[in-house]
Amino acid sequence: MRTCDAVSGTIAAALGAALIVASADLSPLPRQVYGAGTFPKVVGALLLLMGGLLVIKGLRQRQAWVRWSSKVAGRPFLLALAAVVTSVVVYVVLTPLVGFPLVAVTLLTLLFRAYHRRGWGRALLIAVVATTAVWMLFAQLLHVPLEPGLLEQVLY
Structure with missing residues (x-):
């Protein structure tokens, strides 16, 4: 549509x-x-x-x-929706335990790889760049506390 x-x-x-x-x-x-x-x-x-x-x-x-432009395939749509909802739930549950950087990089890598199928290296690179940009914007510039988790000693 x-x-x-x-x-x-x-x-x-x-x-x-x-x-x-x-x-x-x-x-x-x-x-x-x-x-x-x-x-x-x-x-x-x-x-x-x-x-x-x-x-x-x-x-x-x-x-x-x-x-209406074309029929939307039901199965891929439901799989994509389930992946996004699952990612949000995993993010909410794991971020306080593991920390924002590790959870964000892992989830973004999996989502980029699942949606674009261009290789794990590219997906990981984009995930690291995106997570770093979000960290710099929110944690450093806007002073929004993002849980460092296991990387607290490395980041601070």
Whole structure:
């Protein structure tokens, strides 16, 4: 199924507005110019902006609101959904025990390998780069505590 850009844009803009409203009550950090609500507000504003641009594009193109492009295979869809849900559950359970870096690299490697089938080396490389980028953004720049786990002595 394919939806018109105006429909997708409306959904994205609505999610962005909801995110901004939901994060409005989050208090700032002590002695910081930004707080817990800063990141959600930035993401919400970007969703609102990009959703608005999609709405404008979709209305200009005058497409059908919804059209069926092809049949979705049930088994691969369910397997992909199960892999993502299982990954989230494993992440929540193992991160406090093993730590964010090891769990994230392992899960991302498995997911990249399962979805792209380009080899273990490439999947591991992309997983390490992605995990490092997330660690640098959240733990170092935004000061969001990510559990180092078994690598605490190495990282600190």
